[in-house]
Amino acid sequence: MTGPKTNEGSTKANPNVGTRAKVRYSRVSAYKAREVLNLIRGLDVRSADEVLQLTERDVAYVIRKCLASAVANAQHNDSQDPEELFVRACFADEGPTLKRFRPRARGRGFRIRKRTCHITVVVDRLPDAALEQRRRAEESSGRRGRTAAAQAASRRERVARSRAAAAAAKGETAADAPADAPAKGEDA
Numbered sequence: 001m002t003g004p005k006t007n008e009g010s011t012k013a014n015p016n017v018g019t020r021a022k023v024r025y026s027r028v029s030a031y032k033a034r035e036v037l038n039l040i041r042g043l044d045v046r047s048a049d050e051v052l053q054l055t056e057r058d059v060a061y062v063i064r065k066c067l068a069s070a071v072a073n074a075q076h077n078d079s080q081d082p083e084e085l086f087v088r089a090c091f092a093d094e095g096p097t098l099k100r101f102r103p104r105a106r107g108r109g110f111r112i113r114k115r116t117c118h119i120t121v122v123v124d125r126l127p128d129a130a131l132e133q134r135r136r137a138e139e140s141s142g143r144r145g146r147t148a149a150a151q152a153a154s155r156r157e158r159v160a161r162s163r164a165a166a167a168a169a170k171g172e173t174a175a176d177a178p179a180d181a182p183a184k185g186e187d188a
Contacts, residue, residue: 018088018124019072019078025095028059030117033092036060037119038043044086044134045123063090063119070123080125088118088124132188 026033036057040048044065052064067087074080095116103108126134 018073018122019070019080020120020122021073022121023066023067023119025064025116026059026062026115026119028062029115030092030094032057033059033063033117033119036063037090037092039120040067040087041090042087044126045082049088063121066119066121067123070121076125083146084131085123085127086126086130087121089122090120092119094118145182 036052036055036059039051039055040063043051048067049064051059052067059145071082071085073084074085097116098114100112102112102116104110
């Protein structure tokens with residue numbers, strides 16, 4: 001079969017749309033990769049990552065790395081927010097086939113085809129209407145849509161308050177506490 005073997009027409013992405021990442025010469029057949037890629041097509045990146053994490057196929061690990069690379073490319077090269085991305089297209093094209101021979105009886109040899117494929121994942125920003133709908137759904141379900149940076153800042157504030165409270169209970173301020181003082185419950 002000559003030329004790239006792509007999936008359906010919805011997988012053919014305009015080269016000017018979205019941010020892409022490729023894994024070339026992956027040692028898995030394109031058929032097996034397409035079965036997993038069909039699971040994540042059209043999902044937002046958070047849901048796609050969860051699906052890949054729970055998929056029990058070995059190729060899911062390779063595709064998950066490719067998805068993470070596409071998200072990182074969109075974040076660093078195109079300055080896009082990773083929370084607003086979705087999988088626009090994903091496809092697996094056939095790569096070169098490694099041909100090996102298995103010795104058989106009476107001097108014959110059976111051909112073994114070790115297939116490879118090229119996996120491509122294209123991510124793009126969700127449309128504004130879909131983003132607004134997602135925000136409304138998160139608000140109605142009680143989830144606060146916080147980014148990873150906001151969660152980290154909130155955690156730092158809680159830790160600082162906890163340490164200040166522990167130092168106040170001990171009778172000293174956080175600045176007065178010596179750095180090499182034994183921790184609570186330890187003997188000096």
